[in-house]
Amino acid sequence: MATAYSFSSQLYIDGRRTGGRADSPILVRNPATEETVAEVPGSTPLDVRQAVEAARRAFDEGPWPRMRPAERAAVLLRMAEEMERRLPELVAVNMAEAGSVRALAETLQTRVPVNHLRDMAERVMPAFAWERPMDPTIAPGIGISQGVLRREAFGVCALISACNFPFFLSMMKVIPALAAGCAAVLKPAPSTPLESLLIGDFADAAGLPAGVLNIVTGDVDAGHELTTHPMVDLVSFTGSDTVGRLVYAQAAPTLKKVVLELGGKSANIVRADGDLDGAVRSALSGITTHAGQGCSLLTRTLVHESVHDELVDRLSAALAAVRVGDPADAATTMGPLISEAQRDKVEKLIQVGEEEGARLVCGGRRPAGLDRGYFVEPTLFASVDNDMTIARTEFFGPVGVVIPFRTDEEAVRIANDSPYGLAGAVWSADTLAAYDMASRIRAGGVAINGGSAGVNPRAAFGGYKQSGLGREWGEFGLDEYLQTKTVSWAAR
Incomplete structure (x- = not known):
């Protein structure tokens, strides 16, 4: 059956909606009724590679990483405004694909991630130390060295989300990645892809440059392509500790940075x-x-x-x-x-x-x-x-x-x-x-x-031991998507 919703359930690659190359679609079922509520194209590794290449071009050649933080923040605020306008639709989709009761769907599942997005654009980004001067240092026989510490976008990020809080968990990765100036490929869980695919509409409405955010579907094969692709610089994964270990191992040969938000007891x-x-x-x-x-x-x-x-x-x-x-x-x-x-x-x-x-x-x-x-x-x-x-x-x-x-x-x-x-x-x-x-x-x-x-977006979310690596939310989440560069010069 075709999707019952007004938005496109196709993949979102390089700023365009497109069908996946998989032979069979992904059937999205309502877990309360077992009824199929939508069909979503399945991604093949070739689709995922196309998305990664689009993100690489957007990062290496596009304007997004080189825009001033205030310019990126303005785009994120426009995304937030579009999300707020379409919150009732998000709530309905969440209830249908994730099985949330209405009180949860209207708060943690949808409204809270929009609040986090606004907090990033309005509080975190304006106050963040994107550049910080180094105090001059005297080195005998060499002279006085001084310079700046720059925080720069990490690169192309693979964002792999989980099924339980589809929009919330996806946005907790999309928000800091975009705020940092990264380009990204988002892959939601195959059982709950609809809310994440809808993020493509928000990106279009906000004027996000093509290729900065790409959204694909799929399961193990699609995830493996993301975690092993040489053009991907960082992998952020939310899911079980069992799969988290596989992600960690798959990213190791190319020494990708890995952020893991895993299980708990x-x-x-x-x-x-x-x-x-x-x-x-x-x-x-x-x-x-x-x-x-x-x-x-x-x-x-x-x-x-x-x-x-x-x-x-x-x-x-x-x-x-x-x-x-x-x-x-x-x-x-x-x-x-x-x-x-x-x-x-x-x-x-x-x-x-x-x-x-x-x-x-x-x-x-x-x-x-x-x-x-x-x-x-x-x-x-x-x-x-x-x-x-x-x-x-x-x-x-x-x-x-x-x-x-x-x-x-x-x-x-x-x-x-x-x-x-x-x-x-x-x-x-x-x-x-x-x-x-x-x-x-x-x-x-x-x-x-x-x-x-x-x-609270001012909190740091993440775990010790086998609950994961790194932190999410607010400035702590932003920091995970940034590299630190030292630019120094001699003062003579």
Whole structure:
């Protein structure tokens, strides 16, 4: 079937819409209904090469990297204005292809990335130190050396995004790449390409020079072409740690810079004096937000043994009240998983949890009455040991685990006993103790008593350990797409 939307779902290469060369189109399915909502051309490696070559020409020969930052910022603001004008369309597409409930589709999925774009153009770029003078240095027998430090665009960037937050994650790469003066090829996840393809319309409306941003589709073959192409200087990837390792290895022979935003198994620590109401809301959000499909969601609740049973009872009751169903229904508070394969993975891990002896408190099955769509009940395990598979493996689904602890030291040890280090949280009436624990947690971001950098563009987003390399958002994200050059001269 043809796309049901008003915008073109073709590829966007060198400023033009074009069909892909793949033999079969990509079918985009609504995960809540399993219906095909659009057909998108599939890219072949030849299509991807064409996009990379267009980006290379735009960077090497075009005006974009040589424009003043204020000129680039003006283009980005025009993109933001066009996005704001078409937000209702973005929301509708997000609900259809990603399965977001409306409240999430209208905020984190769409409005927040536009806010980040405006912040980059209005706050970060005008204040950024694009050039900085070096203090003169006297070298005996040589003379006085002085000069400037320049921040220059890294080059051609391959931007590979994930399926869970399609527009948000794509824009978190597109924004700093364009702000830096880079040229880019964006490849969204094959299951959720529509919102990313729509970015081509925004680029046209803003007057972005041809070739600066290119958008292709595809899966493994297209991604491999991007990560290995000799004309690509930088790869930014969001996805699983398993695929992240492959991306890292594929980029190594040509020594590309690699930015990785990968998985998480983040710890939500509740001390004996913590606010249980707030902690339960936090744990509930970690399990049910976008059906648990978020790398930084808090899915391991570490709770002091003195309040363990009370927290489990409260959280179980809160999960029982969650309304699971079609995101198009205003009463729905949790939607589906993205695909049948993801639902199968989550169900197998739930089975492993039961087999390993964890106590299934609630959920664990498919919701009654939902015969179509990739739904799983909000699920909670208690009596969990941190060595269990379900305490160490990222579900990427609506499943939380509760682990008891006796002391702060034990809680920090359990929190850090994970291959991941993306996010974390501490709940305590003693804010100094909470801050001390936060400082010892090996994670890229830790919230205290519900305070969260959340969607603040002034925050730095990224992880420790196998949660990734580099940072995104604001000036921290911009910095990843820049090289530092020293230009010096002798003063005689």
